[in-house]
Structures are given as structure tokens and as C-alpha cells.
Amino acid sequence: MTDTEWAAMRELLPVPAWMEGRGGQPEVYCHRQMRDAVRYLVAGGITWRSMPADFPAWDRVYAFWRRWRDEGLIGELHERLRDRVRQSEGRDPEPTAGVIDAQSLKGAASVPAASRGFDGGKKVNGRKRHIVVDTLGLLLVVMVTAASVTDREAAGALPARLRERHWRISRVWADGGYTGQLVDVARTLWRIALTVVKRTDDTRGFTVLPKGGWWSGRSRG
Template sequence: MLECDCLAHRFGNAADNGVRQPRYPTDMTDAEWAAIRPLLPVPGWMRGRGGQPEAYCHRAILDAIRYLVDNGIKWRAMPADFPPWDRVYAFFRRWRDHGMVKEFHDRLRAKVREKLGRDAEPTAGVIDSQSVKADAVVGSDSRGFDGGKLINGRKRHVVVDTLGLLLGVMVTAADTGDRAAARVLLHQVADAHHRLALVWADGGYTGSLVEYCLATLALVLAIVRRSDDQKGFVVLPKRWIVERFFAHLMRTRRLARDYERRTTSAEAMVYWSMILLMTRRLARPHPARG
């Protein structure tokens, strides 16, 4: 009887390397694994696309990436009980380059929405951006200075649904304007989510972008403004949803600063952070109904 039912154990060569025992807070529980196992993309070597059958357990590799993202370690500092760091990174890179991390993330998001009684596809969302400092490894071609936030680094542009789940992310230099990035990001999100009809935004997204969204994307961009007579911190309708999303990212240590050489890796790290959050939500028992 197999000790692990991942595809690498069932059809690959992972059985030669044994089964790892969970020991860290980021390791998936059996309930999490049971929830996500059917949602994992099928490896290319099983679909006749070449490559050798994988030699390391998929569950162990997923746990290794979760550990790295949540604890902010270097790839070469991967604990010894995980598969070798270069094999874990090769898995991360393959999923990044072939869009598999986004595919897996989107499947999880649909399941979380359905578990909460929502349709799998959203009809409304919220857009915003977050500037973060960049590490020294980030080259000058993908970093800039955000004069408003006084941050030298990169900017994460995101669209989330009304539950705060990620619909799309784009990482740019910090000096990229919100409206310029929003044109590209909203086009991508609208193409992927055909039911999306309304997106809330702050005052930084005013101007021609509103007309562009309506005429080109059939999308209503609703601006949520702060009243001139409001003083101090005020929770604004809808905008707090995306602020809560950014707060979650900042609790993920790998995302407290941008350490990635490539913007595609920075985007993948955001997806992995949300995967960690959503697998836990899926594994929770349904709330009791009165």
C-alpha cells in the first residue's frame, strides 16, 4: 500500500526517496492534502510532453515552497528534511513559467468561493496597488522610486474579489503609474473572468481609465472617494477588502520585501502566499448551521 498518493509516488520515482514526516506549521495537514490533491495540475511527463518522471514527492515539494514563502528563507537554506533545494526551485520555476501556479491557485479560489456559498466566478472586484522595498538583487530594469510612498523598489498591482481572494496580480517598478498598470491588469482580469462587471478603486484611478474600462472592457470602474471632511483613519467601503489582502501579504515574510530577480517570480510568490491561505480555508470544517 502506498504511503503517499501523489502522482510522483504513484507513477514516478518518488518512492525511491521515501516519505517525509510533517513537522512545521506550514506543512499541509491530511485534511488540506485531501482537499487539494484532485486540484493539482497533471505533470507534463504524464501527458506525453517529455521530461523524466519526478523523483520527489509532490506533497513534500509543496510543503517546501510553503515553508520558504511563509518564513522568508533563501532557496539554499531549505531545511534538510525537504527535497534538495535545487529540485524544489526547479518545480517552482516550472510552475511559474508554464502558468501552473496560477492554474492551481484559480482552482482553489473557485472551491473556496463555492464553499462559502458564492458562484465560482466573481461579478465584482477591487483594484489597488502596494509599493514595497526591493532587495539588492533586484536590478535597475525592474525597480523604481515611488515618490508618493518614498519607496525604492517594486509595486504590486492587484485585483481581488469581494472576499479578498486574488483575481490577478502584476508586479512592476515602483514608479509605474497606477492607471497605466491598471489598463493592462484589468484587461487580463476581464479576459479571464467574463462575469466580472464592477470594480471598485480609489481616487488614483480616475480620468480616462474609467471611460476605457466601460468602452473597451464592458467594466464599470467605480471610484470610492474619501470625504474632504473626514479626519484620521476611516474604513472606506470596499477598499478595506484589498487593504486586508495586502496585510496578509506583509505577514508572509518572503513578501515583506521584494527579493525576486524576476517580476514573474514576484508574482508567483503572491500566488503561493494565497495558496497557503486558501488550502487552510478549504480544510476547515463547515460552520454549524442553526
């Protein structure tokens, strides 16, 4: 990352336990090096053992990432960065509205059969990611299932997670795949108004759909 990016991120990092007298040992490697290594791995889609020699040893980078994942520090950092972006756009850090959608992705050969499935509509064998973003497109909640799980089935769990993490959310926009009882359930159990924005049957390709001052780009297929 650039010096400017690191300066912005550094002040948002959780303070290590040893610096606050809560035990533990000082880390050998710089956090900036570790984050650059993880970003390189994710962007390049490489294996841990393929980490270039310019970075710290792959097993140390993996141990760093695993510790941050298990202790919830990756999510904490993400939330702090998202809040900072929202504030820079003149928004309140805590959103009140969101957008829900899903996308099926072809699974690699290494993906276990038990965690994958076939999406008949998209003709994809793999997994499906279900996400809720704010009106700036920033991630709020994510859930990964087999591609065979329908949008409505997965969406039954998403509002509960959304309400748990973002208590001010009161409205969520979705496409036609989320029609049915979900609208009533979201309103009754979680006090969230789920608004379904439908496309006309003759719409093809990318279309901008206006709804209450918010614009949603949807692409068929």
C-alpha cells in the first residue's frame, strides 16, 4: 500500500495486547508488511506457500492472518474503515438503509462437494455469496452458501445478522428474487421495510432502476 494508505489505516488498527499490558509478546514483523502480503495473496489468488520471498515467510503471514481472523480483528478493522469512508462522504457512520443481492460463482476443483451446489437459473455449479451493502456500496453483511440455495432461503438469515450489527437499519432494497413471505418476516421480526424493485419482463442488459433517490444497477445473468 502507499504511504498515504498506510497512514490512514495505521491509526485505525486495534492496539496489540502487549502494548496495553494485557500479555503477549511484541511481533517480529511490521504490520504493514503483513497486510501487504495478505493483499498480494488475495489479489493474485495464489497459495500461502507461493508467497514471494520479498514478503515475510509464508507460515508467519498465515499465522498473522489466522490470528486476526479468529479474534475478529479483520472485521473490526473493516468496520472502522467503512465508518471513515461514510464520514468522508458526509454520512453518519451508522447506516439506516441497505441493499441486498446475491451472486453465484463457479467453484474451483478444490471446493468440497458438501459446500457447493448447482444454481439452475444461472447454470453455475459452485457457491453463492449473499451480501448486504449500504447505499454507497460498502459491505455490511456477507454470507456464503452452496449455489443451490435460493436468494429467498438465504435471505431469511441475513436480516437477523444485519439487525444484530447495524441497529439503525430500517429499509432494505432488493430485486424480484426476494419476493414472498420474506417481506412480511423482515417487517415483523426485525422491523425492516424490505422494498422489492422489479424489472419489466422486456428489459435486457444493464438497466438503472430509480427508487426513492437511490439508484440500483442490475444486470440480467
